[in-house]
Structure formats: structure tokens, C-alpha cells
Amino acid sequence: MRSLAGWTMTRVRRYRPDRNPLRRRSDRIEAALAAVALAAVLLALWPALAVGRVVYDAGSAAERVGPSVRQRVPAVVAAWPPQTLAESRALLGEATVRWTLPSGEVRTGRVPTALLVRTGSHVAVWVDPAGRPTTPPQDRTETVARAGAAGFGVLAAGAALALCVFAVGRAVLDRGRYRDWDDAWAAADRRWRRPRI
Known part of the structure; x- marks a missing residue:
């Protein structure tokens, strides 16, 4: 197998300008x-x-x-929906979680969560100024x-x-x-x- 240097030198010799009468x-x-x-x-x-x-x-x-338009709040996994076989083999799923906003209001929603997390576990959720789940910054x-x-x-x-x-x-x-x-x-x-x- 030819080396890269040998291939490069062959191309340089082929395309270099010279006065070869056979060209x-x-x-x-x-x-x-x-x-x-x-x-x-x-x-x-x-x-x-x-x-x-x-x-x-x-x-x-x-x-x-x-960070100014999103806020990270602690949440608790409330429940996992029934999953199909394909979903059970994935690394992420959507769990129902419950979180408390800085104003004290309690919210519930479905967010992507690692499947290894069980019901009752603590996770972090990113929320927008209205308190809805959003993507992390x-x-x-x-x-x-x-x-x-x-x-x-x-x-x-x-x-x-x-x-x-x-x-x-x-x-x-x-x-x-x-x-x-x-x-x-x-x-x-x-x-x-x-x-x-």
C-alpha cells in the first residue's frame, strides 16, 4: 500500500510545470x-x-x-406512561414531572427524562418565564x-x-x-x- 507522501509526490510530479517535450x-x-x-x-x-x-x-x-430567559427548577418524577418495546430500548423517554416555580405555583408536565430515572426521583427542568418546560440554554x-x-x-x-x-x-x-x-x-x-x- 502506497503512503500518502508517495501519492502526493506522484501528483506533484504529474502536475508541476516543466518543459518536458512529451507533455x-x-x-x-x-x-x-x-x-x-x-x-x-x-x-x-x-x-x-x-x-x-x-x-x-x-x-x-x-x-x-x-439563562436570563430560562430558569432551572428542581422537579420530581410523578409518573411514567406505558411504553412500547421500542421506547423501552431508548435512552430517553417522556415522564410526567412536577415542579414548583419561584412564585410558589406548582406545575405538572411531560418532559424528556432519562429512562433510568424512577418515579419519585429528583430531576432538573428548564422553564421559560411563563413556567412552561423549555430546552436548556x-x-x-x-x-x-x-x-x-x-x-x-x-x-x-x-x-x-x-x-x-x-x-x-x-x-x-x-x-x-x-x-x-x-x-x-x-x-x-x-x-x-x-x-x-
Whole structure:
């Protein structure tokens, strides 16, 4: 199995500009296409970083705002509904829980809870200002993961587009090469064929 370094050096030798008289015009065009594709991938880094930064800033803002519009309150698991076989194999289920708001009002509702939690166990529930269950605020790990995924997605899309353009260009060049090869063989056949007597 060839190493990555060996594969890379083969591609560099294939596409480097030189004055080799055996290189056809189509070979030089293919080398230029490879250089343009590589430049496009490198240029895709800037939008990828910009998108990642925007997503990261939005996530950081959501982290700061999250605790002000959500509140974590203690709750008690009141009951578990009957579950199907598929639900019993999952890690999360919806349990009926009871919690007390800071105003003293007692509320009951269904929230996602780990199936290992039993009736009567204490859990924490995130509630909105109206006291309804809501999702927890975004944390730093989620912010970084979303920013990284967004940046990587943009970079991957740019690389895929560059690779597709290169592949289409190479296919067009290969079609011309095969046509030239067939023409050369036909000319050689006419030149070398023995005349029939």
C-alpha cells in the first residue's frame, strides 16, 4: 500500500510545470485545472472561517441570553406512561414531572427524562418565564461544535465543487486525448499496413 507522501509526490510530479517535450497541450491544461482547483479549496478557507465565526458569535450570544430567559427548577418524577418495546430500548423517554416555580405555583408536565430515572426521583427542568418546560440554554460545547460544523460544511462544499469542476474538465480532456489516440493509431495503421496483392 502506497503512503500518502508517495501519492502526493506522484501528483506533484504529474502536475508541476516543466518543459518536458512529451507533455501534450491537454496535459498542461489539466495541470492548470489542478492548480485552479487547489487555489479554490484554499480560497474556500476564508468563507468557511467567516461562517464559523458568525455561527460562533450567534452561539455565544445565545449562551449569554439563555439563562436570563430560562430558569432551572428542581422537579420530581410523578409518573411514567406505558411504553412500547421500542421506547423501552431508548435512552430517553417522556415522564410526567412536577415542579414548583419561584412564585410558589406548582406545575405538572411531560418532559424528556432519562429512562433510568424512577418515579419519585429528583430531576432538573428548564422553564421559560411563563413556567412552561423549555430546552436548556446553549452551552459552550454546543457553540463550538456548531461553529466547527458550519465552517467545515462550507469548506467541504467548496472542495466538492472544485473537485467536480476538475473532474468534468479532466473528462473533457480525456475525451480529446482518446480521439487523438485513435487518430494516431489510424494514421499508423495506414502507414504500416502491407498492401494486399
